[in-house]
Amino acid sequence: MNGGDEVVPAPAGPPSPLEWKFSQVFGERTAGEEVQEVDIISAIEFDKSGDHLATGDRGGRVVLFERTDTKDHGESRRDSERMDYSISRHPEFRYKTEFQSHEPEFDYLKSLEIEEKINKIRWCQIANGALFLLSTNDKTIKFWKVQEKKVKKISDMNVDPSKTMGNGGVASSSNSGSPRPCLANGGYSDSDRSYNYLSTDFSFPPGGIPSLRLPVVVSSHETSLVARCRRVYAHAHDYHINSISNNSDGETFISADDLRINLWNLEISNQSFNIVDVKPANMEDLTEVITSAEFHPTHCNTLAYSSSKGSIRLIDLRQSALCDSHAKLFEEQEAPGSRSFFTEIIASISDIKFGKDGRYILSRDYMTLKLWDINMDSGPVATFQVHEYLRPKLCDLYENDSIFDKFECCLSGDGLRVATGSYSNLFRVFGCAPGSTEATTLEASKNPMRRQVPTPSRPSRSLGNSITRVVRRGAEAPGVDANGNSFDFTTKLLHLAWHPSENSIACAAANSLYMYYA
Numbered sequence: 001m002n003g004g005d006e007v008v009p010a011p012a013g014p015p016s017p018l019e020w021k022f023s024q025v026f027g028e029r030t031a032g033e034e035v036q037e038v039d040i041i042s043a044i045e046f047d048k049s050g051d052h053l054a055t056g057d058r059g060g061r062v063v064l065f066e067r068t069d070t071k072d073h074g075e076s077r078r079d080s081e082r083m084d085y086s087i088s089r090h091p092e093f094r095y096k097t098e099f100q101s102h103e104p105e106f107d108y109l110k111s112l113e114i115e116e117k118i119n120k121i122r123w124c125q126i127a128n129g130a131l132f133l134l135s136t137n138d139k140t141i142k143f144w145k146v147q148e149k150k151v152k153k154i155s156d157m158n159v160d161p162s163k164t165m166g167n168g169g170v171a172s173s174s175n176s177g178s179p180r181p182c183l184a185n186g187g188y189s190d191s192d193r194s195y196n197y198l199s200t201d202f203s204f205p206p207g208g209i210p211s212l213r214l215p216v217v218v219s220s221h222e223t224s225l226v227a228r229c230r231r232v233y234a235h236a237h238d239y240h241i242n243s244i245s246n247n248s249d250g251e252t253f254i255s256a257d258d259l260r261i262n263l264w265n266l267e268i269s270n271q272s273f274n275i276v277d278v279k280p281a282n283m284e285d286l287t288e289v290i291t292s293a294e295f296h297p298t299h300c301n302t303l304a305y306s307s308s309k310g311s312i313r314l315i316d317l318r319q320s321a322l323c324d325s326h327a328k329l330f331e332e333q334e335a336p337g338s339r340s341f342f343t344e345i346i347a348s349i350s351d352i353k354f355g356k357d358g359r360y361i362l363s364r365d366y367m368t369l370k371l372w373d374i375n376m377d378s379g380p381v382a383t384f385q386v387h388e389y390l391r392p393k394l395c396d397l398y399e400n401d402s403i404f405d406k407f408e409c410c411l412s413g414d415g416l417r418v419a420t421g422s423y424s425n426l427f428r429v430f431g432c433a434p435g436s437t438e439a440t441t442l443e444a445s446k447n448p449m450r451r452q453v454p455t456p457s458r459p460s461r462s463l464g465n466s467i468t469r470v471v472r473r474g475a476e477a478p479g480v481d482a483n484g485n486s487f488d489f490t491t492k493l494l495h496l497a498w499h500p501s502e503n504s505i506a507c508a509a510a511n512s513l514y515m516y517y518a
Contacts, residue, residue: 014436015416018429018503018518022446023090026065026513041508044497047123047131053093053497053506054133055513056118060102062135062227064146065093065513090517091504097146099227102137114139120244122253124266132230134253138240141233141255143266149226150219231269236262243293249300256293261305263317275323276305276315291406292352302327304354304361310347312363314374330361330372332379342394342403350406355415356500364409364420367391371418371432384430384439386420390487402489410498410505417503421493425509444493444509448516 029035038059045054053065069092105114117137124132130147239257246253254275255262261276276293280286288309296302301317311331315323334343346366353362360381361372367387370380386407390397397403402423409420417438421427425445431438442448496507503518 014431014433014438017431017438017440018417020429020440020442020448020505020516020518021090022448023504023515023517024093025446025515026095027511029510029512035510039511041495041511041513043118043121043135044495044506044508044513045121045123045133046497046499046506047126048500049126050091050500050502050504052096052123052131054121054123055508056101056121056135057511058115058117060100060104060116060118060137061098062101062118062121062133062144063098064096064131066096068092068094091499091502091515093515097225097227099144099146101135101142101144102140105139107139119241122244122246124246125250134244134246136241136244136255139234139237141241141244141264142229143231143233143269144227145230146225146227148223151222151224152217153220154215154217231266233264233269233272236264236272242291243305245294245303247295247300248298252300254293254295254303256290256305258289261290261293261303273321275317275321277322277324291349294352294354297354297356297358299358302358304352306349306352306363308348309344310349310365312349312352312361312372328374328377330374330377330380332370342398345398345403346394351408353409353411355411356413357415360411360415362409362411362418364407366403366405366407369409369418369420369430382432384418384428384432386422386428397489400489402492405492406494407492408495410496412498412503413501419496419498419505421496421507423492424488425491425493427493427496427505427507429505442516444507444512444514448514 027039038057040058041055042058043054043056046052047054051067051070053067055063055065057063069090101118102116104116106112107114115138119136119138120134122134124134124143126132130145133144133146135142135144233255237255237257237260239259241255241257243256244253251267252263252265255264255272256276259277259279260274262272263275264272276290278288278290288307288311291306291308293303293305296304302314303317304312304314306312309331311329313326314328314330316327317323319325319327334347349363349365351364354360355362359374361374363370363372363380364386367385367390369384369386371382371384373381394403407421409418411418416433416436417429417431419427419429422441424443426441426443429438429440429442430436491509493507493509496505498505505516507514507516
């Protein structure tokens with residue numbers, strides 16, 4: 001170092017906006033084709049490696065896809081990354097298998113129909129080449145094992161053809177109970193020929209058959225995928241299950257309904273521990289319900305849950321057995337004078353996700369995406385406007401129940417971007433790095449950039465330089481998209497997932513699964 005001659009590198013600017021391209025579609029609809037209710041996708045989840053993708057639908061089925069572009073040349077993606085070899089091919093998946101996870105049921109005690117729709121899917125740790133996953137409908141969680149098994153076949157009957165029986169007849173045995181001397185392989189001594197009960201079509205040679213030849217079961221080179229339900233976790237929720245989440249310890253998971261969160265051990269299906277209970281003594285005093293819950297990605301003692309009042313609570317399982325008191329509370333104070341009939345409805349959080357390192361939580365309410373730093377509970381570090389153009393239409397949305405739609409959200413593996421769905425089969429990707437103005441609107445179709453909003457969003461305020469605290473606004477005109485088309489509230493993109501290590505998004509538009517990469 002030469003005193004003051006040290007060169008300070010210029011701070012790197014925000015990453016440039018991604019250009020998204022269409023990769024694949026599964027279950028594409030032809031023009032005018034009617035979508036069956038049972039085929040509509042209701043859950044999407046990548047596994048931790050990103051090599052497998054699972055979808056669940058309203059018909060109770062789980063469909064698995066596996067990645068194919070990393071299996072070429074016998075090398076894994078991780079090996080390629082270690083060699084600092086950038087993959088030029090985009091991620092490609094193929095159909096792997098599907099199975100019926102849940103069936104419709106009827107609760108006779110409550111006279112309640114329990115639909116088979118899959119609410120959530122969560123991947124568990126892979127063991128011995130088998131895939132494990134949890135799936136849940138409104139009431140019952142199931143633990144599935146999906147494994148390749150070699151097909152077993154019976155080899156040819158290797159009976160000596162020259163000795164076969166005509167018509168395969170064996171005479172009926174006598175009722176005589178007297179003992180008789182036997183030789184090896186079922187032969188009898190010459191003095192005991194009267195005990196030869198076989199038909200005349202076939203007779204034992206003197207001294208019996210030298211070797212008894214039986215059909216043999218052999219494993220062929222063919223394999224088939226078998227999905228087996230290992231455990232069923234039932235009868236623990238009075239209300240509809242809205243979330244399940246695996247713990248980083250690999251042994252436990254949580255399930256959440258409107259009023260309670262239960263902790264389960266994967267190995268024990270007949271017992272769970274109630275760790276959060278927000279049910280008041282008098283149900284008339286009920287003011288909020290649990291809407292989503294998720295474990296911290298690395299701290300097995302920490303989990304977060306969101307409420308219908310727009311707050312997120314972080315709880316520590318080490319504090320007490322029943323975690324009714326939270327360790328931290330994240331909520332944004334509403335601006336004075338802004339309250340209306342719809343304020344509480346649109347503040348309800350429909351989904352929360354931890355970032356990969358567990359430092360940030362992404363939440364989705366009806367109008368916005370919010371990014372929270374778990375070390376800063378004074379307010380979100382960034383707010384992204386998703387549906388601001390709908391504010392004048394809240395009355396209509398309330399009338400047709402669209403205001404209660406539950407949109408999911410996701411973060412990129414590197415934590416630099418967030419994504420969520422919208423109406424007209426659109427989804428939005430925002431950059432959340434300091435200084436980023438990225439706000440991309442894409443359509444779930446083979447031409448995702450067709451509805452691209454040309455005007456970038458703009459940061460309106462900033463505090464400090466950690467993650468900039470900003471409000472970003474989209475540029476849409478009220479009620480119309482970038483092409484001037486009116487929005488279609490019947491086609492909504494509720495479910496999407498971001499690949500854990502690459503810029504690749506899978507999203508569901510009705511019964512079709514679209515995949516994009518950048």
